[in-house]
Amino acid sequence: MAEMEKLRExxxxxxxxxxxxxxxxxxxxxxxxxxxxxxxxxxxxxxxxDLYQKGEYFLPELLISARAMQRALDVIKPKxxxxxxxxxxxxxxxxxxxxxxxxxxxxxxMTLEGAGFEVIDLGVDVPPxxxxxxxxxxxxxxxGMSALITTTMPAMKETIEAITSAGLRSKVKIMVGGAPITxxxxxxxxxxxxxxxxxxxxxxARDVATGKV
Amino acid sequence: MTTKExxxxxxxxxxxxxxPVWELAFNEESIINIGxxxxxxxxxxxxxxxxxxxxxxxxxxxxxxxxxxxxxDGLTSIHLFNRKIIDADHFEDDWGRISHVDRVGDAxxxxxxxxxxxxxxxxxxxxxxxxxxxxxMASIGNLGKDVAQVLFAVGPFRESWSMMGGMxxxxxxxxxxxxxxxxxxxxxxxxxxxIVDKGADLGADAVAISSDLAYNKSTLMSPRHYEEYxxxxxxxxxxxxxxxxxxxxxxxDGVMWPIMDYMVEAGFDGIHPIQPxxxxxxEVKAKYGKRICIMGNIDCTHLLTTGxxxxxxxxxxxxxxVAAPGGGYILSSSNTIHPSCKGENYVAMxxxxxxxxxxxxxxxx
Numbered sequence: 001m002a003e004m005e006k007l008r009e010x011x012x013x014x015x016x017x018x019x020x021x022x023x024x025x026x027x028x029x030x031x032x033x034x035x036x037x038x039x040x041x042x043x044x045x046x047x048x049x050d051l052y053q054k055g056e057y058f059l060p061e062l063l064i065s066a067r068a069m070q071r072a073l074d075v076i077k078p079k080x081x082x083x084x085x086x087x088x089x090x091x092x093x094x095x096x097x098x099x100x101x102x103x104x105x106x107x108x109x110m111t112l113e114g115a116g117f118e119v120i121d122l123g124v125d126v127p128p129x130x131x132x133x134x135x136x137x138x139x140x141x142x143x144g145m146s147a148l149i150t151t152t153m154p155a156m157k158e159t160i161e162a163i164t165s166a167g168l169r170s171k172v173k174i175m176v177g178g179a180p181i182t183x184x185x186x187x188x189x190x191x192x193x194x195x196x197x198x199x200x201x202x203x204x205a206r207d208v209a210t211g212k213v
Numbered sequence: 214m215t216t217k218e219x220x221x222x223x224x225x226x227x228x229x230x231x232x233p234v235w236e237l238a239f240n241e242e243s244i245i246n247i248g249x250x251x252x253x254x255x256x257x258x259x260x261x262x263x264x265x266x267x268x269x270x271x272x273x274x275x276x277x278x279x280x281x282x283x284x285x286d287g288l289t290s291i292h293l294f295n296r297k298i299i300d301a302d303h304f305e306d307d308w309g310r311i312s313h314v315d316r317v318g319d320a321x322x323x324x325x326x327x328x329x330x331x332x333x334x335x336x337x338x339x340x341x342x343x344x345x346x347x348x349x350m351a352s353i354g355n356l357g358k359d360v361a362q363v364l365f366a367v368g369p370f371r372e373s374w375s376m377m378g379g380m381x382x383x384x385x386x387x388x389x390x391x392x393x394x395x396x397x398x399x400x401x402x403x404x405x406x407x408i409v410d411k412g413a414d415l416g417a418d419a420v421a422i423s424s425d426l427a428y429n430k431s432t433l434m435s436p437r438h439y440e441e442y443x444x445x446x447x448x449x450x451x452x453x454x455x456x457x458x459x460x461x462x463x464x465x466d467g468v469m470w471p472i473m474d475y476m477v478e479a480g481f482d483g484i485h486p487i488q489p490x491x492x493x494x495x496e497v498k499a500k501y502g503k504r505i506c507i508m509g510n511i512d513c514t515h516l517l518t519t520g521x522x523x524x525x526x527x528x529x530x531x532x533x534x535v536a537a538p539g540g541g542y543i544l545s546s547s548n549t550i551h552p553s554c555k556g557e558n559y560v561a562m563x564x565x566x567x568x569x570x571x572x573x574x575x576x577x578x
Contacts, residue, residue, distance in 0.1 A: 014388055058431065058432065058434050058435045058438070059433050059434065060384040060385075060434055060435075060438060061388075061435075063381050063384050063385060064384070064387070064389075067385060098315060098316050099315065100313050100315050100319075100321040101321060103380055103381060125315075149315075149317075149319065149551070150513070150514050150518060150551060150553050151317050152315075179428060179467075180514045182490075196430065
């Protein structure tokens with residue numbers, strides 16, 4: 001339908017102005033919130049993620065598209081809850097203790113939300129026990145950790161150790177990312193996955209949700 | 214050659230008598246870790262803003278002792294904003310920007326005075342104050358003019374997004390309101406030009422313009438956006454630095470390939486730090502070595518932190534072999550010497566540069 005195609009294009013092109021009104025119009029015309037999410041928002045953000053990975057989009061385009069998607073999602077979120085539409089899965093995410101950087105983490109959050117996940121964002125400078133408490137409270141399938149600076153990398157290892165000590169390690173998949181992190185380091189500290197960028201992180205979470213990993 | 218002549222020769226793409234060694238910055242704890250290898254008389258490990266004046270002076274004296282004893286060819290002094298302490302982790306500068314300080318002293322701006330374009334009308338324009346250059350004054354007073362004195366200043370991109378309390382807040386306007394992005398860059402650039410003037414008046418030899426434009430994957434913004442929103446201001450700043458008789462260095466982490474041509478075109482004399490995880494220094498040397506001085510590349514993420522002295526020595530040897538032939542190379546870490554870098558490894562890096570970096574080089578890639 002042309003109106004759904006228009007919504008997809010608005011997200012891909014980062015046209016956030018008027019997007020909320022457009023979604024309201026779609027709902028009024030009988031489009032279900034579930035189909036708006038699954039047939040417009042998620043496919044549009046997948047295209048944005050692909051353009052970003054191909055180097056055609058950079059951070060501004062990614063952020064602007066994600067903001068447009070967020071505005072659309074805000075309209076349908078209450079309706080999704082009302083109608084009992086389940087999210088794809090839950091992800092607990094945070095920047096590890098000692099590290100105050102949040103741009104990378106925020107990009108992953110937006111990308112995951114654009115893929116239909118519920119994201120519990122613990123913020124920055126998150127101590128290991130807060131990750132543990134959040135896993136107990138929210139029962140996520142994936143935990144994401146971010147670190148931008150070398151000096152805070154050990155906090156990732158400490159967080160994984162705390163999750164293991166709490167007996168929760170087998171309940172969650174752990175993905176890590178950030179400038180100094182490598183796949184070798186992820187293996188070394190016992191993480192399940194290293195994501196070079198937000199799209200990779202989303203793809204991994206999707207693989208977990210669909211039982212591929 | 215004096216250490217300063219060595220630095221300036223390399224920045225002019227010439228070949229000095231040996232590969233110069235310099236760092237963009239050292240954290241407080243890093244200075245103490247290296248200093249401990251030279252003297253027992255070191256200040257306690259604290260962040261500068263937690264130190265007494267006596268401890269701060271001791272820290273600076275230790276940095277100068279390191280510079281003299283290791284014969285570093287240049288020293289960077291940071292333009293330090295006046296800070297009003299809000300609480301243990303936050304401070305506010307004269308622009309009204311609030312920053313959160315982490316445990317190693319690095320600050321992240323979390324709130325700025327500009328939330329939307331209309332705020333520019335009420336923005337109180339700030340001018341750099343003399344006391345913000347005390348580090349440069351002390352460095353020149355202590356080490357004299359034989360060492361290349363580099364002033365570290367924040368670039369127009371970071372100054373702009375700091376005004377908005379975060380990079381993403383600025384990026385949203387790239388599409389929505391290009392004129393606002395340019396107005397903000399104009400304010401930032403005018404401020405930086407004043408910093409450049411202060412540095413020149415005090416006797417700096419070079420200005421290092423920081424603020425990352427790239428990360429592990431690519432540039433943060435597209436080359437088109439760089440050209441529109443940052444490049445003209447870089448050109449203006451570099452021209453001013455040159456007019457004031459100094460050299461201009463651009464620092465940015467990450468994969469800078471998409472905008473490397475612009476770095477040259479803007480007139481930067483040096484590009485730092487060529488992160489080994491992001492760019493191959495041999496390729497940078499081959500493509501840009503005759504047009505811009507290459508600086509850095511000794512890995513401070515893994516090598517200087519967990520590597521052995523032997524591994525550091527090998528990395529320095531290999532890097533000099535590919536980056537130093539013909540001159541136009543200044544050796545430094547791939548970012549800064551942060552507290553996780555071992556003091557022994559830093560000293561090993563400097564010593565290896567002396568072993569393998571004497572011109573004419575006995576090694577080559």
